Amino acid sequence: MAQTPDVKKYDKKFLIGLLEQMALIRRFEEKAAQQYGLRKIGGFCHIYIGQEAVATGAVSAVDLAKDYVLTAYRDHGHALAVGMDPKSVMAELYGKKTGCSRAKGGSMHMFDASKNFLGGNGIVGAHIPVSTGVGLKIKYREEDGVVLCFFGDGAIHQGSFHESLNMAGVWKLPVVYICENNQYGMGTDYRRVSAEPDLWKLAGSYKMPGTFADGMNALDVHEKVKTAVERARSDSQPSLIEARTYRYMGHSMSDPAKYRTKEELMEQKEQDPIIILQKQMNEADMLTDDEYKEIDDKAKETVKEAIDFAENSEEPEIDSLYEDVLA
Amino acid sequence: MAVISYRDALNQALDEEMTRDDSVLLMGEEVAQYNGAYKVSRGLWDKYGDKRVIDTPITEEGFTGIGVGAAIAGLRPVVEWMTFNFSIQALDQIVNNAAKMRHMSGGQLKVPIVFRGANGPAEYLSSQHSQALATYYAHVPGLKVVAAATPYDAKGLLKSAIRDDNPVVMMEAELLYGIEGEVPKDEYLVPIGQADIKRPGDEVTIISFGKVVHKALDAAKQLENEGISAEVIDLRSLRPLDEEAIIKSVQKTNRCVIVDESWPVCSFGSYVSHIVAHNCFDVLDAQVELISSIDVPMPYNHTLELAVQPSVKKIVRAAKKVLYIED
Numbered sequence: 001m002a003q004t005p006d007v008k009k010y011d012k013k014f015l016i017g018l019l020e021q022m023a024l025i026r027r028f029e030e031k032a033a034q035q036y037g038l039r040k041i042g043g044f045c046h047i048y049i050g051q052e053a054v055a056t057g058a059v060s061a062v063d064l065a066k067d068y069v070l071t072a073y074r075d076h077g078h079a080l081a082v083g084m085d086p087k088s089v090m091a092e093l094y095g096k097k098t099g100c101s102r103a104k105g106g107s108m109h110m111f112d113a114s115k116n117f118l119g120g121n122g123i124v125g126a127h128i129p130v131s132t133g134v135g136l137k138i139k140y141r142e143e144d145g146v147v148l149c150f151f152g153d154g155a156i157h158q159g160s161f162h163e164s165l166n167m168a169g170v171w172k173l174p175v176v177y178i179c180e181n182n183q184y185g186m187g188t189d190y191r192r193v194s195a196e197p198d199l200w201k202l203a204g205s206y207k208m209p210g211t212f213a214d215g216m217n218a219l220d221v222h223e224k225v226k227t228a229v230e231r232a233r234s235d236s237q238p239s240l241i242e243a244r245t246y247r248y249m250g251h252s253m254s255d256p257a258k259y260r261t262k263e264e265l266m267e268q269k270e271q272d273p274i275i276i277l278q279k280q281m282n283e284a285d286m287l288t289d290d291e292y293k294e295i296d297d298k299a300k301e302t303v304k305e306a307i308d309f310a311e312n313s314e315e316p317e318i319d320s321l322y323e324d325v326l327a
Numbered sequence: 328m329a330v331i332s333y334r335d336a337l338n339q340a341l342d343e344e345m346t347r348d349d350s351v352l353l354m355g356e357e358v359a360q361y362n363g364a365y366k367v368s369r370g371l372w373d374k375y376g377d378k379r380v381i382d383t384p385i386t387e388e389g390f391t392g393i394g395v396g397a398a399i400a401g402l403r404p405v406v407e408w409m410t411f412n413f414s415i416q417a418l419d420q421i422v423n424n425a426a427k428m429r430h431m432s433g434g435q436l437k438v439p440i441v442f443r444g445a446n447g448p449a450e451y452l453s454s455q456h457s458q459a460l461a462t463y464y465a466h467v468p469g470l471k472v473v474a475a476a477t478p479y480d481a482k483g484l485l486k487s488a489i490r491d492d493n494p495v496v497m498m499e500a501e502l503l504y505g506i507e508g509e510v511p512k513d514e515y516l517v518p519i520g521q522a523d524i525k526r527p528g529d530e531v532t533i534i535s536f537g538k539v540v541h542k543a544l545d546a547a548k549q550l551e552n553e554g555i556s557a558e559v560i561d562l563r564s565l566r567p568l569d570e571e572a573i574i575k576s577v578q579k580t581n582r583c584v585i586v587d588e589s590w591p592v593c594s595f596g597s598y599v600s601h602i603v604a605h606n607c608f609d610v611l612d613a614q615v616e617l618i619s620s621i622d623v624p625m626p627y628n629h630t631l632e633l634a635v636q637p638s639v640k641k642i643v644r645a646a647k648k649v650l651y652i653e654d
Contacts, residue, residue, distance in 0.1 A: 030441060035369050035415045043497045055514075059486040061511055068400070099433070100433065101431055101432055101435070102433030102434065103433070104430050104431055104432075104482065105431040105432065109431035111431070111432035111435050111436065112435070113432065113435040113436060118396075118400075118432075118436065119428070119431070119432065120401055120431070120432075121424070122423075122431075123424075124420060126392065126423055127390045127392075127424070129388065129390075129393050129420060130392050130395050130399070130424055131397035132396060133391050133392060133393035133394060133395055133397040133398070133399075134397070134399070135394020135396070136397045136402075137400035137401055137402050140352065140397070140402060141401075141402075149523035159388060159389070160388055160389060160482075162383075163386040163388060163390075164392070164393070166384060166386070166389070167383065167384065167386070167389055167390065170384070171381075173519060180567075223602065258643070271461055277470025277518060296449070324429055324432075325430055325431050325435065325469055325471065325490035326429070326471070327429060327438075327491045327493050
């Protein structure tokens with residue numbers, strides 16, 4: 001287990017911000033799962049609960065005025081972490097015209113170009129080259145930006161990952177590859193399908209730094225990503241970070257997750273990312289229980305507003321299906 | 328007017344567009360230091376350097392996806408596939424990413440990229456290296472697909488493709504690179520979506536695209552010697568398709584032969600046949616004929632491989648068939 005960064009060295013406002021985002025993602029996802037059960041949301045719906053520390057810890061280490069974020073299909077958490085309006089995210093889940101992708105994308109395809117958040121991509125590993133191409137653009141234009149590319153442990157054995165890291169290594173592209181190892185690629189324990197189970201070590205094949213991060217600890221993720229971002233920004237040097245985390249729910253809403261035991265799940269939940277940060281702040285006298293309750297209540301209220309917005313938004317017009325195909 | 332080769336016409340298009348717009352870059356296997364596998368990019372690396380003419384490793388999925396990422400982030404990459412046979416490795420990036428990024432982002436992103444390379448049968452290469460894959464790309468909404476038969480069209484279409492804000496797949500052919508034709512000195516564009524009457528006639532319409540347009544023209548010449556006036560339509564653009572040009576010609580001639588070097592099943596030629604049958608049913612004086620490659624993988628033996636493909640003889644015979652002239 002990685003050494004836990006000391007909360008005292010952080011600004012309280014920053015820590016509260018992390019908590020607020022994690023609470024928002026947690027409450028948003030609980031509600032998304034519930035609304036899925038009520039058939040308000042359809043399709044595949046990959047819930048992010050348990051992994052909140054990764055998106056929030058990582059995104060808090062970049063500046064989205066110049067940096068970019070791309071991720072795969074478990075993207076609600078990243079969408080909220082980059083500051084997308086929860087209303088537009090929920091409306092997209094509802095398939096309403098007010099959704100961020102005008103009801104064309106759904107759960108797996110959240111986008112907000114104004115926040116440099118370029119998806120939300122549904123094919124395992126296929127956005128890793130795309131993220132690398134965004135890195136190529138930054139280098140080509142001699143900009144100061146960095147790309148955060150999130151993907152799961154299931155994607156790390158795809159050719160697209162290895163092809164991308166090789167080219168990013170050769171061309172020195174400013175991309176931070178973040179493998180969110182939630183330990184199961186759908187129903188498959190990553191150890192069963194990984195010749196090298198220390199996934200961060202794969203970086204060695206491409207002569208780039210590889211780092212392990214505790215993906216249940218937002219501050220550890222933040223620190224590791226910050227270091228990688230600085231390296232990318234100043235030396236245009238890519239990195240690979242394995243953030244080991246855990247998803248509390250199944251792969252998607254249709255997965256009861258019978259491939260793991262209740263005991264395992266309970267044990268993992270003791271490492272809850274929100275409780276970890278809350279506890280650290282409590283012990284450092286930086287947060288009272290009432291203050292946290294306020295944060296959590298605010299998150300619940302925001303999610304309620306998002307649900308109301310989605311419920312009351314209109315369905316897209318039939319003719320809109322011809323739109324957004326070509327520029 | 329200068330008479331130049333097809334490859335030099337493409338080279339001029341790349342050179343002019345790279346000079347005009349610094350967001351244009353070329354990437355692919357051997358495009359830089361080797362001057363291009365088919366020498367289309369000769370001299371460009373010397374002129375524009377490593378930054379804008381990029382040699383990639385042999386990783387079609389990876390570098391095609393990197394091109395897509397660079398495009399959504401604001402560059403205008405031209406991705407060269409050495410041949411379309413290898414582009415199948417990148418099919419996911421083209422179909423799932425290039426063609427869909429605009430759609431699934433609800434119109435937030437545009438994907439101004441060109442994919443180009445040699446498509447179609449060559450000689451003595453057997454089944455993995457001698458395939459006409461137009462249908463694969465023409466099938467997908469969100470892509471534009473063009474094929475140039477002449478140096479004039481090659482230059483004008485490539486320049487249009489580079490300036491287009493959508494992903495454009497441009498099909499060339501190994502056996503076309505050396506052909507020569509007139510190309511004006513002054514700048515011009517060939518609009519995407521506009522078919523060209525390569526030879527006017529009024530007794531039978533022969534519809535084709537790409538390399539086999541030349542076979543259609545040779546067939547028309549032979550038919551003329553026998554007193555038959557054939558009109559040869561070069562589609563130039565499969566997507567969008569100039570249906571009006573097809574319908575207008577068949578309305579004039581009342582007879583139609585389609586020549587497509589793809590396999591026949593679910594092919595682009597068979598779709599054109601549907602367009603003709605659907606729109607010209609009342610004016611057709613005979614059934615529509617489709618001359619395609621025979622429905623087998625390409626053999627190595629030269630006599631066999633020629634027997635597989637559309638030939639002048641097959642086209643002439645089909646024209647006579649729809650004219651009810653005994654062979």
